[in-house]
Amino acid sequence: MAKKKKRTQNKSNLSLIIITLILVVALYISGMSPTEALDYFFGTKQSQVTEKAPESTSGDNPGPIEHGKAIFTKDELKNDKKGWIHYGELDQLGRPTTAEALITPQMIGTGTGASQDIRPPGFISGKSPHNHSRGHLIGRQLGGSGEDLKNLVTLYQNPVNTPYMTKYENMVRQAADNGETIRYRVTPVYEGNIGMPIAVDMEGKSLNSNTIDFHVTIENKK
Incomplete structure (x- = not known):
């Protein structure tokens, strides 16, 4: 019985790790650095996390x-x-x-x-x-x-x-x-x-x- 509980807990931990990695990768793809993505997911330095700027089209700057x-x-x-x-x-x-x-x-x-x-x-x-x-x-x-x-x-x-x-x-x-x-x-x-x-x-x-x-x-x- 104890072994079955341990296997269930291990599966839960593995699922949590996989979900965490998926979220971190998704945040990284959105424009955050790996450190920023980890900070965002685990709730640290949230005040410095900002939305990704929209990409500007090359050549559309009107100048000063x-x-x-x-x-x-x-x-x-x-x-x-x-x-x-x-x-x-x-x-x-x-x-x-x-x-x-x-x-x-x-x-x-x-x-x-x-x-x-x-x-x-x-x-x-x-x-x-x-x-x-x-x-x-x-x-x-x-x-x-x-x-x-x-x-x-x-x-x-x-x-x-x-x-x-x-x-x-x-x-x-x-x-x-x-x-x-x-x-x-x-x-x-x-x-x-x-x-x-x-x-x-x-x-x-x-x-x-x-x-x-x-x-x-x-x-x-x-």
């Missing part, structure tokens, strides 16, 4: 959408003569929220490359067909950190991360190289519980000239 001048307030344009960067807190789903900075010439080239150990929400792979990048909000060339999750979002490498965002980062860098101080802000825009942003909002305003004054939205599409 210009809104005119930056919308900083007078207080936000105060110059304390010392450069700084501030990253907003992660939201309840573990997504970066904003990055603000006062870019000075001394900050140029002081940033770090994106850590391969960090997987921003929504990140699957940099390889085709996903074309994902660990995109800096405050770019590396402007002093942004690639080792702080608050500064890294999942972007399509081409054309979003480059050349679209790079175009405006280069403008800010050129102004700083010429001695300018620039107020700068980058804000990811999300939809629902999708991990990667659907767009990135960028603003820049030079404090001692009209060299830099822009406000653009770049859709996160291929």
Whole structure:
């Protein structure tokens, strides 16, 4: 009788293992990493689990959408003569929220490359067909950190991360190289519980000239 009970229990355990593996594989296929899938199934780190972003059709990115001048307030344009960067807190789903900075010439080239150990929400792979990048909000060339999750979002490498965002980062860098101080802000825009942003909002305003004054939205599409 004891042996029969043990065989029944073993069959139940085996069935549970098989069901668990099927669910983990299904979550992995849906776009989660193996670790994320296990976390989701066993109830850990649920706040960081997000829906998979819909695939964008190659070539449907309209390019930077210009809104005119930056919308900083007078207080936000105060110059304390010392450069700084501030990253907003992660939201309840573990997504970066904003990055603000006062870019000075001394900050140029002081940033770090994106850590391969960090997987921003929504990140699957940099390889085709996903074309994902660990995109800096405050770019590396402007002093942004690639080792702080608050500064890294999942972007399509081409054309979003480059050349679209790079175009405006280069403008800010050129102004700083010429001695300018620039107020700068980058804000990811999300939809629902999708991990990667659907767009990135960028603003820049030079404090001692009209060299830099822009406000653009770049859709996160291929």
